[in-house]
Structure formats: C-alpha cells, structure tokens
Amino acid sequence: MPQIAFAPEVFTWPSDDPQLLGGLCGSCAxxxxxxxxxxxxxxxVDITSHALPRRGTLWTFTTQDFLPKEPYASGExxxxxxxxxxxxxxxxxxxxxxxxxxxxxxxxLRIGMDVELVVIPFRVDPDGTEIMxxxxxxxxxxxxxxx
Amino acid sequence: MDDVAIxxxxxxxxxxxxxKSAIDMGAEAIRTSLGDAGxxxxxxxxxxxxxxxxxxxDAVTGRLGLTGIPFMDVYNGCATAATxxxxxxxxIRSGQYEIGVAVGMDKHAAGAFTSDPxxxxxxxxxxxxxxxxxxxxxxxxINRYMHDHGISHETLAKVAAKNYRNGGLNPNAFRRKPIPxxxxxxxxxxxxxxxxxxxxxxxxxxAAVVLCRADIAHRYTSTPIYLRATTLRTxxxxxxEVHASWAAVEQDAAPTVYASKAAxxxxxxxxxxxxxxxxxxxxxxxxIIHMAxxxxxxxxxxxxxxxxxxxxxxxxxxxxxxxGLIANGEPIGASGLRQVHELVHQLRGTAGDxxxxxxxxxxxxxxxGAPGTAGVSILTT
Numbered sequence: 052m053p054q055i056a057f058a059p060e061v062f063t064w065p066s067d068d069p070q071l072l073g074g075l076c077g078s079c080a081x082x083x084x085x086x087x088x089x090x091x092x093x094x095x096v097d098i099t100s101h102a103l104p105r106r107g108t109l110w111t112f113t114t115q116d117f118l119p120k121e122p123y124a125s126g127e128x129x130x131x132x133x134x135x136x137x138x139x140x141x142x143x144x145x146x147x148x149x150x151x152x153x154x155x156x157x158x159x160l161r162i163g164m165d166v167e168l169v170v171i172p173f174r175v176d177p178d179g180t181e182i183m184x185x186x187x188x189x190x191x192x193x194x195x196x197x198x
Numbered sequence: 199m200d201d202v203a204i205x206x207x208x209x210x211x212x213x214x215x216x217x218k219s220a221i222d223m224g225a226e227a228i229r230t231s232l233g234d235a236g237x238x239x240x241x242x243x244x245x246x247x248x249x250x251x252x253x254x255x256d257a258v259t260g261r262l263g264l265t266g267i268p269f270m271d272v273y274n275g276c277a278t279a280a281t282x283x284x285x286x287x288x289x290i291r292s293g294q295y296e297i298g299v300a301v302g303m304d305k306h307a308a309g310a311f312t313s314d315p316x317x318x319x320x321x322x323x324x325x326x327x328x329x330x331x332x333x334x335x336x337x338x339x340i341n342r343y344m345h346d347h348g349i350s351h352e353t354l355a356k357v358a359a360k361n362y363r364n365g366g367l368n369p370n371a372f373r374r375k376p377i378p379x380x381x382x383x384x385x386x387x388x389x390x391x392x393x394x395x396x397x398x399x400x401x402x403x404x405a406a407v408v409l410c411r412a413d414i415a416h417r418y419t420s421t422p423i424y425l426r427a428t429t430l431r432t433x434x435x436x437x438x439e440v441h442a443s444w445a446a447v448e449q450d451a452a453p454t455v456y457a458s459k460a461a462x463x464x465x466x467x468x469x470x471x472x473x474x475x476x477x478x479x480x481x482x483x484x485x486i487i488h489m490a491x492x493x494x495x496x497x498x499x500x501x502x503x504x505x506x507x508x509x510x511x512x513x514x515x516x517x518x519x520x521x522g523l524i525a526n527g528e529p530i531g532a533s534g535l536r537q538v539h540e541l542v543h544q545l546r547g548t549a550g551d552x553x554x555x556x557x558x559x560x561x562x563x564x565x566x567g568a569p570g571t572a573g574v575s576i577l578t579t
Contacts, residue, residue, distance in 0.1 A: 058323045084444040092435045113337035114390040120312040122325035147445040157390040162345045
C-alpha cells in the first residue's frame with residue numbers, strides 16, 4: 052500500500068529515525084516549529100531549516116475525545132472516531148512542539164515522561180494510499196510508573 | 199485626559215433565540231442601555247460595535263435611527279468586547295466626543311468554535327491534523343497548572359457548580375439549572391481533565407454600554423460608575439498560548455498578567471481593593487488560573503480558597519456572580535460587555551438575588567482569547 056506524508060516539509064520521512072523540521076533564526080537562535088518565514092522573537096527573516104531532536108519530555112497533555120469539526124481531515128465520522136492524545140513535548144533546550152500522542156488514555160500519560168518521535172498512519176484515502184503523520188510515543192526505555 | 203463614566207447598561211439575554219438576528223439583539227441591547235442611561239439615540243455621538251459572526255455591527259443604526267454618526271466595527275477574538283469598550287472610552291478621554299456607545303452581538307452555531315487556521319498564522323495542516331481547537335489548549339494549560347500547583351479535579355467541578363448556581367440567580371443566563379459537582383465530574387470527557395459541564399458553550403446574545411465624559415454624567419444619572427482602567431495586551435515570546443504548534447522553552451507570563459498589572463497601575467488601586475470580579479471562564483480551569491494571573495491569589499492558593507467558598511457571592515472574593523461564561527455561554531462580541539453589565543449592577547447595588555453584600559465599590563473584568571489576547575477593565579463607584 053503506498054504511503055505519503057501529509058506535509059513532507061514538516062518531517063523527514065521515510066527514515067528509520069524521522070525528525071521534525073523546525074526553523075532556526077540566524078539572528079537570535081530562536082527555534083520554531085514548523086519553520087516560518089520570520090522569527091517570532093526578533094522578527095528576522097534569516098531563517099533556515101533545522102531538524103529537531105527525536106526525543107523529548109512530555110510538558111503537558113490532553114486527550115481529544117470528540118470529533119473536531121472541519122477542517123479536521125481524518126475521514127472519520129462520529130461513529131468511527133478514535134480519540135487521540137495531544138501533548139506539548141519539550142525537545143532538549145530547543146523548543147516545545149505540539150503533537151499527537153500514540154496514547155489516548157490519560158492514566159498512561161505523565162507530565163515529565165520521556166517520549167520519542169514515530170510516524171503513524173493518519174488516514175487511508177479511497178485509492179488505498181495511507182496518509183502518514185508524526186506523533187510521539189512513550190520512549191522504549193521509559194519506566195512505567197516512574198514519577 | 200478626561201475621565202469616563204458609565205451611565206447606562208443593557209443586555210439582550212444570552213442563549214438560543216431561533217431566527218432572531220444578532221443585529222436585532224444588538225439594537226435591543228442598545229435601546230435598553232439608553233433607557234437605563236436616560237439618554238436617547240440622537241444624543242449618541244459615536245459607537246464601536248464588536249462581533250465575530252456579523253460583518254457590520256453598524257447595521258444596528260438601521261434599527262435605531264440613521265443619524266450618520268461614526269460607527270466603528272471591531273473584532274479581536276474573545277477580547278472583542280474589551281476592545282470596543284477601550285476604544286469608546288479612548289474617544290471620550292481624548293476629548294473628541296462626549297457620549298458614545300460600545301455594543302457587542304453574536305449568534306454562533308452550536309459546538310466548539312472553528313475557523314481557517316491560516317487566518318491565525320498557523321499552517322493549513324494544523325486544522326486538518328486535529329490541532330485547531332481552543333478547548334484542547336485550555337485542557338493542556340490547566341493540566342500542567344494542576345500538576346505544578348496541586349489543583350484537584352474536584353476544584354474544577356466546584357468552580358463550574360458555583361457558576362451554574364449563580365446562573366440560576368440570573369434571569370438573563372443561558373444555563374439556569376444548578377448541576378451538582380458529582381454530575382459535572384461524571385459528564386462526558388471532552389479534553390482531559392475537562393468534562394462537558396466544565397466548558398462554556400458558544401451561543402447568542404448582545405450587550406451595550408453607554409459612556410460619557412465624567413463631568414457630564416450627572417445630567418443623565420445619579421449613579422454613574424467610573425471606568426478607571428481599560429487595558430489590552432497580546433502574547434509575548436515565551437507564553438504558552440492558544441492555536442500555537444510550538445512554544446518557546448524559556449517561559450514568560452500570559453498576556454493577562456501584563457494587562458492586569460497595567461490596569462492596576464492605570465487605576466491606582468490593587469487587587470486587595472477589588473470587591474467583585476468577572477473572569478474569563480472559558481472552562482472551569484481558566485477561572486482558576488485567571489484568579490492568580492489577575493493578582494487575586496498566589497498560584498495554588500485556589501484549592502483552599504475555593505473549598506472555603508471564597509469565590510461565592512457571599513465570600514470575600516466573589517467571582518463570576520452572574521454565572522460567567524459557563525452559565526451564560528459566549529457570544530464572543532458581547533461577552534465582555536456582559537461582564538461590565540454585571541459589574542455596573544453590582545456597584546449600583548441593583549444586582550437583585552445575586553447582589554454581593556457590603557456595598558461593593560470596585561469591580562474588575564478580564565477577558566482572554568485567541569491567539570493570545572487579554573483585556574482588563576476596572577470600574578468603581
């Protein structure tokens with residue numbers, strides 16, 4: 052089955068070690084996600100593409116338990132909707148990014164837990180093409196119940 | 199700079215009103231506010247009108263009289279009404295006008311707000327991927343706050359229950375039935391940790407305020423209320439804000455903190471002087487956070503204050519005495535002027551069943567909304 056990224060400019064994929072692509076300000080070194088045309092801190096237009104760390108810590112999270120209205124484009128209906136987790140993930144000392152989480156059970160999520168980037172199917176189009184997106188999953192070496 | 203007085207307030211009830219248009223609700227609110235002020239539409243020299251859904255709030259002039267006055271339309275997210283109020287006040291402070299009206303009106307479809315994320319500076323995929331929801335942001339903000347400052351799920355329910363209870367005392371409110379805390383906690387989870395009954399709902403309604411130069415207020419009313427401060431602030435780098443796909447690692451305070459400090463400075467008073475408070479309770483968590491962001495307590499003190507009933511109508515720090523957004527819903531353009539309507543009645547001593555005891559003299563209102571904009575107003579007798 053063919054797979055394509057929902058927005059190829061946002062993450063490196065296909066890859067065994069996919070990375071999110073942010074923007075780095077050449078003037079003040081602020082990092083944004085995704086890359087934007089100018090800097091949110093100093094307004095400089097000297098911005099270059101910048102691959103972000105693959106691992107981070109969960110700064111906060113919630114769950115999306117109701118089907119979002121358009122422009123949400125998962126193809127789901129009220130009947131088929133699968134709630135998803137959403138978190139702010141701090142990537143080193145660079146930036147916090149908002150991302151889908153592979154876990155949608157709040158009791159299995161913990162502020163401060165280690166997470167890592169994965170690429171997962173978001174939607175299957177009528178022609179069978181899988182639309183892929185990025186998400187963070189609990190890190191493989193994350194200790195359960197650690198506080 | 200000339201001082202500004204509020205001489206009249208008017209409200210079209212908030213809720214659902216079938217085919218009735220937002221323009222008709224806005225015209226009714228203005229007519230009520232003019233009646234309250236003892237003024238007539240022909241006395242009004244200028245106006246600001248705020249709305250999300252209505253492109254041209256100035257169409258109310260066709261219901262009130264086409265007098266040819268300058269009527270400016272504004273939109274500034276959930277801070278729209280604070281913007282209309284500030285600009286109207288500024289028109290009087292500057293000496294350009296003596297008497298003007300600020301009005302807000304809206305008529306939203308049911309369910310969470312949505313728009314095109316591109317209009318908010320976010321990429322198209324931000325919406326397609328399921329990130330473009332205000333409710334999810336508020337949930338993430340309170341979840342972190344609960345973790346950092348020891349706020350319990352029960353406290354979230356207590357705030358919502360109080361606002362439904364206060365709504366029950368307010369004939370203009372959308373939700374007038376008290377809901378027990380257990381039922382609030384057990385209602386459908388929308389965005390953890392926030393359940394359905396912890397959120398406000400978009401709805402319909404209008405509110406209007408008549409302002410004039412303070413030295414002529416007594417021509418109209420024996421109970422003018424003075425507008426001591428109006429401030430607006432947008433987010434700074436480092437704040438964690440709605441509709442953002444990223445946040446800086448270094449942290450700065452929310453725009454409410456800056457709007458609040460500036461308002462206290464402008465009014466020459468502090469949070470300890472405030473007798474009645476209206477806060478943006480988009481959800482129960484927002485009311486809790488906003489208590490601290492506006493200087494009414496330290497982070498974490500809300501847990502005990504709310505358990506002790508401090509924010510009830512009879513408590514030392516009454517918050518959202520008319521039921522707030524949770525009981526009134528949020529017609530965006532009107533919401534902040536509803537706050538002013540409530541504060542004016544509280545300060546006049548005409549708030550009926552929900553009157554704060556002890557003759558309150560200082561009222562405080564705060565709005566917060568996308569994409570990180572806050573407005574604060576301070577009123578005194």
